[in-house]
Amino acid sequence: MDVEFVGGMQEFLEDRIIYSIARVLDEIVRETDIIESPQQTVFHTNKKPSISLAKYLERIQMYSYCSNECFILALIYIDRIQEKNQDVVINSFCVHRFMLACIILSIKYNDDDYYKNDYYARVGGITITELNKLEEELLIMLDYELYVSQKQYYFYKDKLMRYAEL
Structure with missing residues (x-):
């Protein structure tokens, strides 16, 4: 296979990472929306956001200028939250x-x-007070464990890249 083609395809798929993440989370949310959430958190809102998750992630990517790696780490953090806090249901009222x-x-x-x-509060469409509270609560939910091993990171990235090919 042509090395230039493979490199171009790799770059294309990496550009699709946020859409893969949005699709994965949309699938999870479809399943969890039918479950009554046993615990409401500071992340839950009274009504579902009108912006799709994919558009919301696009907005964050556009204005935060962060690397794609940050989106992959964010998905890993979401999984950790689910593992550490079995009673927290991530649904369409809190996923954004x-x-x-x-x-x-x-x-x-x-x-x-x-x-x-x-600045991030404005990008996310919430107040600074709300964002500070979300950040604090998230750190507690994660037990302040933000480190992700290289092995775990590439495991998630590879899965997302394969998912982007679909």
């Missing part, structure tokens, strides 16, 4: 806020440059 907070934490942990929370 969970992703916003997870992406921000991954940016702060992974990227060299990042903005202040008031």
Whole structure:
């Protein structure tokens, strides 16, 4: 196979990472929306956001200037939340806020440059007070464990890349 083609395909699939993440989370949300959430968290809202998750992630990517790695780390954090907090159901009433907070934490942990929370709050469409509370609660839910091994990161990335091919 042509090396240039393979490289171009790899780049194309990496550009599709956020859409793969949105599709994965949309599938999860479809299943969890039928379950009554036993615990309401600070992440839950009274009504579902009108913006699709894919468009929301596009917006965050456009204005945060973060790396694709941050989106993959955010998905790993979402999985960790589900593992550590069995009673928390991530559904369409909270998935946007969970992703916003997870992406921000991954940016702060992974990227060299990042903005202040008031900027990210505007990007996410929430107040600075709400964002600070989400970030604090997320750190507690994750037991402050933000480190992701290289092996785990590439496992998720490979799965997302394969999912992007579909």
